[in-house]
Amino acid sequence: MLALWSVNGYVKFSAKNRILSPADAKSLGADCILILGAGVRAGGVPSPMLQDRLLQGIELYKTGASKRLLMSGDHGQKAYDEVNVMKQFAIDREVPSMDIFMDHAGFSTYESVYRAKAIFQAERILIVTQKYHLYRALYISKALGLDAWGVASDPRLYAGQEYRELREILGRIKDFFKVMVKPDPTYLGEPIPLSGNGDVTNDRRSLDSMPANPS
Template sequence: MKQWIAGRLKIWLKAAVILGILGMAAVMAVNIFMMLRVKDRIVKPGDPALSQKADCIMILGCGVKKDGSPTGMLKDRLDEGIRLYQQGVSDRLLMSGDHGRKDYDEVNRMKEYALERGVPSEAVFMDHAGFSTYESMYRARDIFQVKQIVVVTQKYHMYRALYVASAMGLEAYGVASDPRPYGGQLYRDIRELLARPKDLLYTLFKPEPAYLGEVIPVSGNGDATNDR
């Protein structure tokens, strides 16, 4: 009996190891596929790909501090997005982030940051329900009626953002914002390895985001998205 149990355990252990290896191989394959698919769409400011004015520059939220100020990563995204706006890449900014609770608000702070740097309020739209990269792109297309978009985020995240945008039918380019190293990057890189397969599945099945709502074309007035 003991020999039979030991034999079974050995078989299960081998099966678990094989499944683990196959799972890791699948994750890596998806990551490589996604990165190769969109790598040519990550461009530098001034690239000819940005010469045709986009419907908007989307700045993806990534956290605010307890005092409401943007984290270092978010500040760098905002600075890059505002520079692109000033260079005429688009005359609209779309701030997409998490405002799912009264006590946590990324998008109003992002808009305030842009206004403090001279961007007019009507040029800044807020997506209060951009809870994930997938939801941000889905809502950009369906709520804000975006067709051509320039995405601003850090490079490690840009591959997934551009892949999702393209899968949602958007003509998308990205300008990476990485002027300095960031603490905790290893954790974010590992998390991103797992997030890419998840969003690949989302783009295949296209579930609706948590919230949709009324259409607010990005060609209109950004103050339509104000909530205070």
């Protein structure tokens, strides 16, 4: 048990110096701002946590931290779609559609980061999520060879946060061992360079037709 607790502390310690203030992130020149998905409510309304991630990411885009937003989340079923909700939220706040890429197969933090590099060909990324989650995302990024930095989006308290904090400890331990193996994500595919037009990700192919990891 002590060893596992040490893993949790190591993940946090190794990533803490990669967390920037919004002001410091302005000059980063990242290939993209990676906004990690979270829950979407009925009617296509972002949950409070997701809304705060989006607002922070959009602010960073508008202040010049990157010219591209990468919305990564779960769109594995027709009935549940995080990424189109995320993109529309940004468009409604005057971000050009062409600057917004969607990763429809960001089913986990690991898969979102892996695909940012493998599919979207990012090398330097700026990750936006809540601070408790940011440590793990940055640790995964480093293990996968990305030059990753993060900005935390924590403007308020969230209901159920104590449970999330406990669950995140397990997530850090799990991904600590996962990045030693570096398994492929559920889906791979052809490269979608961030230097192009984000609207190429609008017409989503069925995930059934995308190459899946055979394992």
